[in-house]
Amino acid sequence: MGSPFGIPVYVSWTWLIIAAFITISFQDVFRLPGMGDFEAYGVAFAFAVLLYLSVLLHELAHSVLAKWYGLPVRRITLYLLGGVSEIEKEPPTPGKEFMIAAAGPILSLGLAAVGLLADAFLIDGAGIPEVLIRQLWWSNLIVGVFNLLPGLPLDGGRMLRAGVWKLTASPGRGTVAAGWTGRGLAVVLILVPVALSLLSDRPIDTLQLVWSVVLASFIWMGASQALNVARIRARIPQVNARQLARRAIPVIASTPLSEALRQAAEQKAGAVVVVDHDGRPVAIVNEAAVQATPEHRRPWVEVGALAKSLEPAMVLAADLTGEPLIDAMRESPAAEYLLVERGGEIYGVLTTADVNRVFSGV
Numbered sequence: 001m002g003s004p005f006g007i008p009v010y011v012s013w014t015w016l017i018i019a020a021f022i023t024i025s026f027q028d029v030f031r032l033p034g035m036g037d038f039e040a041y042g043v044a045f046a047f048a049v050l051l052y053l054s055v056l057l058h059e060l061a062h063s064v065l066a067k068w069y070g071l072p073v074r075r076i077t078l079y080l081l082g083g084v085s086e087i088e089k090e091p092p093t094p095g096k097e098f099m100i101a102a103a104g105p106i107l108s109l110g111l112a113a114v115g116l117l118a119d120a121f122l123i124d125g126a127g128i129p130e131v132l133i134r135q136l137w138w139s140n141l142i143v144g145v146f147n148l149l150p151g152l153p154l155d156g157g158r159m160l161r162a163g164v165w166k167l168t169a170s171p172g173r174g175t176v177a178a179g180w181t182g183r184g185l186a187v188v189l190i191l192v193p194v195a196l197s198l199l200s201d202r203p204i205d206t207l208q209l210v211w212s213v214v215l216a217s218f219i220w221m222g223a224s225q226a227l228n229v230a231r232i233r234a235r236i237p238q239v240n241a242r243q244l245a246r247r248a249i250p251v252i253a254s255t256p257l258s259e260a261l262r263q264a265a266e267q268k269a270g271a272v273v274v275v276d277h278d279g280r281p282v283a284i285v286n287e288a289a290v291q292a293t294p295e296h297r298r299p300w301v302e303v304g305a306l307a308k309s310l311e312p313a314m315v316l317a318a319d320l321t322g323e324p325l326i327d328a329m330r331e332s333p334a335a336e337y338l339l340v341e342r343g344g345e346i347y348g349v350l351t352t353a354d355v356n357r358v359f360s361g362v
Contacts, residue, residue: 007063012079022048030131043128047135052078054111054140059083061103069096081218094165101158108144112137151182153222175230182223186216232359239358241320245339245348246270253304257293260303271349274307281346283307284336315340318347
């Protein structure tokens with residue numbers, strides 16, 4: 001839909017569902033005396049659009065501050081239950097994490113305050129504008145307060161995570177604390193309307209219960225995803241290029257595949273690197289391509305035909321470990337990487353499949 005502040009903004013098709021729901025649900029709210037159905041539905045739809053513009057401003061507050069801190073932002077997506085800012089790297093400090101998380105609710109509450117003042121002092125008795133602004137400031141107040149609830153994936157959960165991170169010096173512990181709090185919050189969102197109905201001896205409001213279940217499901221899944229990510233990130237320090245590397249043998253491009261595999265088996269190597277006549281590495285033989293080649297054809301297929309040319313980003317230092325290694329692989333996705341020593345000597349080949357096994361526990 002555009003790129004404000006250089007941040008691409010996308011709208012999911014699921015927004016049409018919530019736009020239709022808001023239009024149908026709020027048409028009576030905006031129906032002023034003498035207004036026909038078409039006008040009432042039109043004003044309700046305008047409210048849906050303005051509400052999501054408010055959500056966009058909320059997400060822009062997160063994203064713009066993240067960019068100001070030097071963190072790359074991939075995009076903002078508006079969807080059924082609101083919006084999400086895809087910030088590609090975690091903030092380096094709990095203070096920056098807290099500020100980025102707080103920016104969205106602060107902006108929503110600020111919009112609510114401006115709308116309240118306008119409603120009270122500027123547009124009294126102004127018909128449709130007054131009703132629209134009243135509903136908008138009230139909606140922004142709800143969005144701001146709801147997002148401050150202390151549980152992931154809500155902004156309040158990220159603020160809680162930042163606080164625990166600050167106290168324990170461990171972002172992982174912060175994520176676990178905020179994730180479990182989010183799960184507890186999801187349970188509470190379902191229990192509260194049921195408990196209120198039982199205490200008041202009134203039948204349960206079906207629509208309210210459905211929305212509580214939808215919101216609770218969203219929070220539960222987001223919290224669970226955050227906990228899974230925390231478990232994965234806890235294994236990042238175990239990623240060591242040297243330990244995961246496969247020994248590689250150098251061959252020229254015209255070497256038959258069967259001969260290259262024989263040499264690799266003889267030297268107990270797990271990878272094949274194509275070198276030029278001066279011994280400089282120029283490509284890595286792709287493991288998947290080798291496995292896809294039938295054995296009876298291997299004597300007639302040259303390894304150069306199954307190799308991927310080495311790009312500069314596919315050559316990594318053999319002493320990379322942890323986050324720097326993951327970042328280097330993320331910047332240039334590939335199936336295999338050539339590991340070299342500081343002097344340029346070949347150390348071995350690192351495959352993405354072997355790195356993935358660290359995180360899958362295989």
